[in-house]
Amino acid sequence: MKKIFLIITAFLLVHISFSQKRYYTKTGAISIEAGTALEDIDAINNSTTSVLDVATGQYEFAMLVNGFEFKRALMQEHFNENYMESDKYPKSVFKGKITNINEVNFNKNGTYRVVVKGTLEMHGVKKEIQTPGIIKINDQDISATADFILVLDDYQIAIPGLVKDKISKTAKIKVTCNYSVLK
Amino acid sequence: MKKQWKILLVLLMIVLAAAGYGLYLFNAKPADVRTIEADYSLSATNLMDDFNKDEAAANLKYLNKVISVKGKVSDIKLEQSTGQATIILDSGDPIASITCSFYADEAGSVKQIKEGEEIVVKGKCTGKLTDIILNKCSIEK
Numbered sequence: 001m002k003k004i005f006l007i008i009t010a011f012l013l014v015h016i017s018f019s020q021k022r023y024y025t026k027t028g029a030i031s032i033e034a035g036t037a038l039e040d041i042d043a044i045n046n047s048t049t050s051v052l053d054v055a056t057g058q059y060e061f062a063m064l065v066n067g068f069e070f071k072r073a074l075m076q077e078h079f080n081e082n083y084m085e086s087d088k089y090p091k092s093v094f095k096g097k098i099t100n101i102n103e104v105n106f107n108k109n110g111t112y113r114v115v116v117k118g119t120l121e122m123h124g125v126k127k128e129i130q131t132p133g134i135i136k137i138n139d140q141d142i143s144a145t146a147d148f149i150l151v152l153d154d155y156q157i158a159i160p161g162l163v164k165d166k167i168s169k170t171a172k173i174k175v176t177c178n179y180s181v182l183k
Numbered sequence: 184m185k186k187q188w189k190i191l192l193v194l195l196m197i198v199l200a201a202a203g204y205g206l207y208l209f210n211a212k213p214a215d216v217r218t219i220e221a222d223y224s225l226s227a228t229n230l231m232d233d234f235n236k237d238e239a240a241a242n243l244k245y246l247n248k249v250i251s252v253k254g255k256v257s258d259i260k261l262e263q264s265t266g267q268a269t270i271i272l273d274s275g276d277p278i279a280s281i282t283c284s285f286y287a288d289e290a291g292s293v294k295q296i297k298e299g300e301e302i303v304v305k306g307k308c309t310g311k312l313t314d315i316i317l318n319k320c321s322i323e324k
Contacts, residue, residue, distance in 0.1 A: 027260045064309050064312050071212065
């Protein structure tokens with residue numbers, strides 16, 4: 001009996017210490033740019049969920065592929081139906097770590113350069129990625145930004161010959177998240 | 184001779200019309216959700232129940248449809264840099280809510296809303312992550 005009580009207490013303690021050091025957002029912005037000189041193709045998703053664990057550097061993102069909004073209706077349709085197949089693969093998830101989290105002092109205002117490494121799952125394909133990013137701390141406001149490039153072929157996204165001059169073989173990804181403390 | 188010209192003229196008109204229609208399709212902007220009548224009107228709780236009961240069936244029913252959702256505002260987010268406004272509606276589910284992402288030019292009307300208020304939001308359902316997410320939202324009342 002005593003043992004069970006001890007285990008429960010220990011579990012609660014761990015849980016509390018973890019929950020106090022997490023930041024989250026439900027309104028992260030992720031934009032993609034995959035146009036060429038012939039055609040501008042860009043889209044934005046303003047409802048990306050992200051959680052950052054300050055203690056371990058554990059960092060996660062999740063988004064609905066169908067939540068990307070384009071300026072042209074037909075592009076949005078092709079993006080969902082032909083390229084990303086969002087009915088088959090509705091979510092994209094990144095699970096990873098800030099590898100140099102110990103260099104970020106969350107109690108001190110400033111701009112910190114970080115390295116994020118982990119697995120991105122997109123279009124049913126899991127792949128290791130790594131990117132530099134920036135964490136800005138301004139009192140209670142914590143924001144994170146990153147820019148990186150993905151090769152469409154890595155995620156088995158095939159561009160048909162007819163439009164291959166208009167769609168880039170790579171996509172420029174821009175991440176902007178403003179975090180709140182997870183209560 | 185005259186008849187041949189006529190045929191040619193008609194053909195040319197057809198080609199032009201087709202090209203015009205193609206260009207129109209290519210450049211067509213996504214529909215303005217604010218001008219579309221909602222396919223479904225329901226409470227945030229009922230919407231969450233539908234997704235929790237059977238997500239696949241709920242996706243078939245609601246995905247990319249315009250819906251009006253009534254619920255209590257539990258949080259309001261305004262991104263300083265972009266002006267992007269988001270309202271979180273309470274759904275009765277302790278871990279999942281309705282995230283309503285607004286049109287960029289709707290930030291003004293979102294600023295009038297207060298936490299705890301009961302409102303109706305119209306938007307396009309994009310599916311369920313943890314939250315059910317509506318894009319292109321505007322406030323109905």
